Amino acid sequence: MAEHIVTSYEDELKFIIRRISEMGGQAERMVEQSVSALMHSDWGLAQSVVADDVLLDAVQREIDERAIRTIAKRQPMAVDLREIVGAIRISNDLERIGDLAKNTAKRVIAVHEHSQPMQLVRGIEHLSDLALAQLKEVLDAYATRDEKQALAVRDGDEAIDAVYTSIFRELLTYMMEDPRNITACTHLLFSAKNIERIGDHATNIAETVYYIKTGEQMEAERPKGDSTPSLAHTDLTTPPPGGPGA
Amino acid sequence: MAEHIVTSYEDELKFIIRRISEMGGQAERMVEQSVSALMHSDWGLAQSVVADDVLLDAVQREIDERAIRTIAKRQPMAVDLREIVGAIRISNDLERIGDLAKNTAKRVIAVHEHSQPMQLVRGIEHLSDLALAQLKEVLDAYATRDEKQALAVRDGDEAIDAVYTSIFRELLTYMMEDPRNITACTHLLFSAKNIERIGDHATNIAETVYYIKTGEQMEAERPKGDSTPSLAHTDLTTPPPGGPGA
Numbered sequence: 001m002a003e004h005i006v007t008s009y010e011d012e013l014k015f016i017i018r019r020i021s022e023m024g025g026q027a028e029r030m031v032e033q034s035v036s037a038l039m040h041s042d043w044g045l046a047q048s049v050v051a052d053d054v055l056l057d058a059v060q061r062e063i064d065e066r067a068i069r070t071i072a073k074r075q076p077m078a079v080d081l082r083e084i085v086g087a088i089r090i091s092n093d094l095e096r097i098g099d100l101a102k103n104t105a106k107r108v109i110a111v112h113e114h115s116q117p118m119q120l121v122r123g124i125e126h127l128s129d130l131a132l133a134q135l136k137e138v139l140d141a142y143a144t145r146d147e148k149q150a151l152a153v154r155d156g157d158e159a160i161d162a163v164y165t166s167i168f169r170e171l172l173t174y175m176m177e178d179p180r181n182i183t184a185c186t187h188l189l190f191s192a193k194n195i196e197r198i199g200d201h202a203t204n205i206a207e208t209v210y211y212i213k214t215g216e217q218m219e220a221e222r223p224k225g226d227s228t229p230s231l232a233h234t235d236l237t238t239p240p241p242g243g244p245g246a
Numbered sequence: 247m248a249e250h251i252v253t254s255y256e257d258e259l260k261f262i263i264r265r266i267s268e269m270g271g272q273a274e275r276m277v278e279q280s281v282s283a284l285m286h287s288d289w290g291l292a293q294s295v296v297a298d299d300v301l302l303d304a305v306q307r308e309i310d311e312r313a314i315r316t317i318a319k320r321q322p323m324a325v326d327l328r329e330i331v332g333a334i335r336i337s338n339d340l341e342r343i344g345d346l347a348k349n350t351a352k353r354v355i356a357v358h359e360h361s362q363p364m365q366l367v368r369g370i371e372h373l374s375d376l377a378l379a380q381l382k383e384v385l386d387a388y389a390t391r392d393e394k395q396a397l398a399v400r401d402g403d404e405a406i407d408a409v410y411t412s413i414f415r416e417l418l419t420y421m422m423e424d425p426r427n428i429t430a431c432t433h434l435l436f437s438a439k440n441i442e443r444i445g446d447h448a449t450n451i452a453e454t455v456y457y458i459k460t461g462e463q464m465e466a467e468r469p470k471g472d473s474t475p476s477l478a479h480t481d482l483t484t485p486p487p488g489g490p491g492a
């Protein structure tokens with residue numbers, strides 16, 4: 001068997017890390033393009049995001065298989081094992097980010113065919129800028145194995161949750177004002193939620209970077225963002241002026 | 247080192263498979279309870295689902311670590327390697343099912359504090375029955391390594407998507423009828439989407455069971471369910487009677 005092992009562990013790891021970095025770049029592009037497609041009702045761009053997701057899934061499978069083969073062949077220990085396990089986890093998060101971008105892209109037609117409230121799409125663009133900044137930063141932290149930067153990314157997720165919450169409220173208000181907005185706003189709501197979850201995945205990646213570098217789990221500092229919508233919106237329980245709840 | 251290996255590969259695999267089965271049972275329970283909490287506005291039950299998710303996450307981490315250690319230690323090949331890789335993938339899907347149940351549970355207060363349309367909650371219960379049936383069946387297919395049953399689960403996802411689409415429409419109509427329904431319906435919409443995605447994870451697990459048994463990827467038969475909402479709802483683009491889109 002030994003003749004078949006033509007690369008060193010270092011080479012295998014480098015290959016995997018390079019693929020992760022490419023995957024990260026592709027996931028970023030998909031997020032940017034899905035939101036741009038939503039902004040400009042660009043169905044062609046939306047379709048290319050959907051097509052790109054197939055490639056991203058394939059790269060994730062490849063990284064998975066490579067990583068597993070490397071573990072079986074090299075039996076890495078300590079930081080080397082964490083590198084490989086970390087690669088599996090990060091590629092999984094990047095694949096899910098791609099799925100979320102794809103889901104947003106698929107909503108472009110539904111949002112477009114309804115006259116959409118442009119200022120809300122802009123709110124979503126702002127949300128997406130924040131999530132993309134987090135994604136770029138965490139990929140950077142991964143590239144440099146910078147656990148301090150990883151911690152900063154984790155702490156930055158709070159801002160995304162706050163903007164998501166404000167968009168959620170705005171969308172609900174908009175729907176209440178005019179029922180004709182409901183269908184488009186519903187798709188925008190799901191798109192906003194997709195972006196908020198992209199922020200959560202950036203946080204997951206930050207935690208993985210921290211784990212690779214230190215061998216320890218990041219200490220819990222705050223609950224995950226997806227508690228925000230229900231809890232932060234309990235003050236919307238008051239029915240709008242005009243009467244009690246049905 | 248050899249003295250430390252007190253268990254056989256078979257024993258390690260059995261341990262992992264048993265943990266997956268326990269995880270599956272717990273994920274099922276969480277889905278059932280989250281929907282029951284939604285049905286009966288049971289905030290206590292919802293809180294216990296949220297608490298259970300922490301345990302599920304911990305078991306997933308444990309399975310991950312065990313699986314990786316087993317690969318490094320035993321260097322399994324062919325079906326043995328597929329068993330371990332399959333275990334990692336299935337525990338990942340089960341963990342995500344738990345997250346979705348938790349997200350639904352967190353919406354209980356928001357739905358409860360608005361007077362919710364009971365018939366819609368019942369529609370969601372029906373959706374959840376379908377998803378739970380899929381989950382039970384795929385866990386069964388995993389236990390017996392039955393690739394035919396796995397194929398049946400994959401094909402059954404279509405029914406879930408159809409019910410989800412109908413609930414989506416119903417919720418939108420309900421929101422359009424009376425703006426006071428909008429907040430609660432929005433949370434029900436996210437809850438329905440969570441359940442539809444639980445169906446997708448059951449499909450993922452079915453694909454993994456098929457892969458473990460046959461060593462091949464299941465042939466693509468139909469596109470994934472999450473294309474349904476946007477595409478199936480383009481006929482909602484017509485504004486309701488009363489005027490053109492804003």
